[in-house]
Structures are given as C-alpha cells and as structure tokens.
Amino acid sequence: MSRRMQVLRIVAAGTMAAAISSFSAMTAAWAADTIKIGSVLSMTGPASFLGDPEDKTLKIYVDKINAAGGVDGKKIELVVYDDGGDANKARTFATRLIEDDKVVAMVGGSTTGTTMAMIPVFEEAQIPFISFAGAVEIIDPVRKFVFKTPHTDKMACEKIFENIKQRNFTKIAMISGTDGFGASMRAQCVKVAPAYGVQIVAEETYGPRDSDMTAQLTKIKNTPGIQAVVNPGFGQGPAIVTRNYAQLGMSSTPLYQSHGVASKSFIDLAGAAAEGVRLPAAALLVGDKLPDNDPQKKVVVDYKTTYETTTKQPVSTFGGHAYDGLSILIAAMDRANSSDPKKVRDEIENTKEFVGTGGIVTMSPTDHLGLDLSAFRMLEVKGGDWVLVQPGS
Structure with a gap:
C-alpha cells in the first residue's frame, strides 16, 4: 500500500472517530435533558380497572409537567409496560426498565402480586419504587427503596x-x-x-x-x-x-x-x-361533598375535573394513587435538585404534609406510606352513588 493511501486511511479513521465522539456527546446531552421514569401497570387483564386509570393519569400529568417546563428544565420521559396482571411479566419488565431503559425511578405496580414480584429488582438496583398496590406487606417491613400511596389492607x-x-x-x-x-x-x-x-x-x-x-x-x-x-x-x-x-x-x-x-x-x-x-x-370519591375547609377538597376536585374532562370516564381512587405517586416523586426531585436515584429516595422519605387524593402524607425512615386512619372515609352506596357515612352511624 502506498504511503499516500495509508495517510488517507488514517485521516478517514480519525474523521470517523471524531464523528462518533461528536454523536456520543450529542446523545449524552440529549439524555441529560430528559429524566426517564418507569411504570409497570396492569392495563389489560383482570386488574385493568386498576391499571387503566393509573396509566391515563400518569400520561395526563407527565404531559402537564413537560408543558410547564419539566423538572429543572428537563423533560420527563415515561416508559410504560403492561403486565396484564402477571407477576412474572412484571418482574421481566422491571428488569428491562433498569437494564435497558435506564430509568431513575419507578411508579407503578397495580396489584400486590405484581408489586411483590418487582420489589427485589428495584431494591437490588437501588432505584426508588412507589407502588400503587394495597397490601401492607409492601411497606412492612420497611424496605429502603420501596414506598406506596394507597391505604393498606x-x-x-x-x-x-x-x-x-x-x-x-x-x-x-x-x-x-x-x-x-x-x-x-x-x-x-x-x-x-x-x-x-x-x-x-x-x-x-x-x-x-x-x-x-x-x-x-x-x-x-x-x-x-x-x-x-x-x-x-x-x-x-x-x-x-x-x-x-x-x-x-x-x-x-x-x-x-x-x-x-x-x-x-x-x-x-x-x-x-x-x-x-x-x-x-379515599376522599376522592366524595370530593364535591367535602366541606370547603377540608384540606383535600381542592386537590381531589381538581384531579377529578382534570381526569374526567380528559378521559370522558368517571374518576376512581386507583388513578388517584398514580397522581399521588407521581406528585410525590416529582416533588422529591425538585427538593433534591437532582434525578440521582439515591438523592431522590432520600427526599421521598422526607415527604412532609403532602396533600394528595389519598390523604395527607408524612413519611419517615420507619413509615414508607405516611398515612394514618384519618385518611380513610367510610362511604355508603345510596341512590347509585357514594355518600359519606356520618360519624357514629
């Protein structure tokens, strides 16, 4: 090979390397401008009445957050998988979110079964996980990276x-x-x-x-x-x-x-x-019947109006769990001024007096739910609708 040809190849290789380096830098810059949040929900199957409103809620409010400028100027990228209520699928998707999608946090888990299957994955990866499922075993005993929004069984x-x-x-x-x-x-x-x-x-x-x-x-x-x-x-x-x-x-x-x-x-x-x-x-089902001085009234009425106007479907407490989980996560990122999973985890645990659809949440190192019994309202079905049961009746 002539010396001229060798020089040309070296120059070409250098140009390609520079191009790759430039592309990698652009990709990294793009990634730095987004925050990936994962979600695994039961949007189909026997638990779809849980997963469907959760999915709709997350998408509505991620769009709202992004339209308002995102978190610290970075857009939220929501990565959602449908487990169909299958715990094995949920675990597989949890692994994919960590290994392939590189999420920094997880909101989801429609059922107790799917949540329990995913917990070891997120705990091992040290990624904060806010579940929407009901069983007390999700947060008792307390696991460092696992939280939940619904009241427990x-x-x-x-x-x-x-x-x-x-x-x-x-x-x-x-x-x-x-x-x-x-x-x-x-x-x-x-x-x-x-x-x-x-x-x-x-x-x-x-x-x-x-x-x-x-x-x-x-x-x-x-x-x-x-x-x-x-x-x-x-x-x-x-x-x-x-x-x-x-x-x-x-x-x-x-x-x-x-x-x-x-x-x-x-x-x-x-x-x-x-x-x-x-x-x-939760108060969400009777939001319009709450007294005006109830601290939850504005939150639940606003969420109900937004959800029903957007989806043309009646609100449920299950979508409310997703609203609370996403809101708690975003507030934690704001306080941490970071999307670093460990810093975000710490700030989720530091949540104080967050007014959500499920109640007023104050978490701690020994309480990864943050609700007491007063967050529950006793309801009765009357005339095809929910009404508040009066104390003592």
Whole structure:
C-alpha cells in the first residue's frame, strides 16, 4: 500500500472517530435533558380497572409537567409496560426498565402480586419504587427503596371494624378472594379483629375466576348470630358477592367491601344490589361533598375535573394513587435538585404534609406510606352513588 493511501486511511479513521465522539456527546446531552421514569401497570387483564386509570393519569400529568417546563428544565420521559396482571411479566419488565431503559425511578405496580414480584429488582438496583398496590406487606417491613400511596389492607380492616364497633356489632362473617390482595387483607382482618372486640364466626373464600358465590354465602346465611359480613377482595368478585348477597335475601345484614373496589365500576357491576354497601375509601370519591375547609377538597376536585374532562370516564381512587405517586416523586426531585436515584429516595422519605387524593402524607425512615386512619372515609352506596357515612352511624 502506498504511503499516500495509508495517510488517507488514517485521516478517514480519525474523521470517523471524531464523528462518533461528536454523536456520543450529542446523545449524552440529549439524555441529560430528559429524566426517564418507569411504570409497570396492569392495563389489560383482570386488574385493568386498576391499571387503566393509573396509566391515563400518569400520561395526563407527565404531559402537564413537560408543558410547564419539566423538572429543572428537563423533560420527563415515561416508559410504560403492561403486565396484564402477571407477576412474572412484571418482574421481566422491571428488569428491562433498569437494564435497558435506564430509568431513575419507578411508579407503578397495580396489584400486590405484581408489586411483590418487582420489589427485589428495584431494591437490588437501588432505584426508588412507589407502588400503587394495597397490601401492607409492601411497606412492612420497611424496605429502603420501596414506598406506596394507597391505604393498606390492614388500615381497611381497622376502618371497617371501627364502624362495626360503633354499630355495636360483635360477630361477623368474612368471604374473601384468594388473590394476593384478598388473602393479605383477610389475614390482616383476622389479626386486628380482637382489638375491636370483633369475633369472626364464619369464613368462606372464592377464586378469581369464580362466577357464583351462592354456595359460600348460603353457609354464612345459615350461621347463627352473624351481624355483618366483610368481603376482602378486588376485581369482579366483590360485585358478584354483592349481587348474590341480595339474591339470597341477606341485605338486612350489613355488607362491607374493601377499598379494592372503590370506583363507580363496582356500583355499575353490582347494580341495585350495591345499595347500602359500606366501604372505606379515599376522599376522592366524595370530593364535591367535602366541606370547603377540608384540606383535600381542592386537590381531589381538581384531579377529578382534570381526569374526567380528559378521559370522558368517571374518576376512581386507583388513578388517584398514580397522581399521588407521581406528585410525590416529582416533588422529591425538585427538593433534591437532582434525578440521582439515591438523592431522590432520600427526599421521598422526607415527604412532609403532602396533600394528595389519598390523604395527607408524612413519611419517615420507619413509615414508607405516611398515612394514618384519618385518611380513610367510610362511604355508603345510596341512590347509585357514594355518600359519606356520618360519624357514629
């Protein structure tokens, strides 16, 4: 090869290297101007009533944040995967978010099962994870990088038993779903019942695919002395229980559902049988009925208006969990003046008096939820809508 050709090749190689270096710098600069946040939700499948409003909420508010200039001038890039309610898929997507997408934080996890599958992935990677699922086991024991926004199943049991005690009931039955949430809440109710003077005298269960619970409810009906029935569960199961309950003529015995069905879709599925059903839920479902001096009123009314105007669908507490989680995360990034995962984690834990749709949140190193029992409102279905149960009734 001639010396001239060698020189030309060296020059060409140098030019290519410079071009690659320049492209890499541009790519890095572009990446520095965005903040990647991950989300794994159950947008399809049996838990889609959770994941769909969560997904819509995140997208609405990420667009709002970006339109307002982003976080410290950087745009949020939301990376969302649909696990269909499958825990194995959720774990796979969690790994992808970390290894391929390089997210700095995670908001999501529609169900207890999918959340629990993802926790080890984010804990190992030291990426903050704010879950939208209900079970207390998500944050008890406390894990350094894991937080959640919904009230826990333990709190739901306590709120229900508080109301049962006010009504001077002492003997109840439970019919529980065998899904992750139903099983977890059932265990929590069994654990806290004695503190409220409540005796569980009959128990039945149903599977996620069961379409008729008449046999289980008949056994409960024939058990002497039952003053109320509690149904830990989510999805279509509680609506089926409610319809069967009415069909068996059991409506004179109060029926309590969990916050796992706190949406208008439960009332629609259960129909007239839902009348009189009580459940603990966030203020969001009765935002317009709150007194004007309630600190949550403006937040829940604004979120409800934004969500319903944008989606043309009724609001649910589940979308509210996503609003709270994203808001807490963005506020933590603002306080940290950084998107560094460890600094953001510290600021999430430092959340104080954040007014959200689920309540007023104050977290600490020993509390990665930050809500107390006052964040729950006891609601009753009347006239096809939610109403606040007055204290003592």
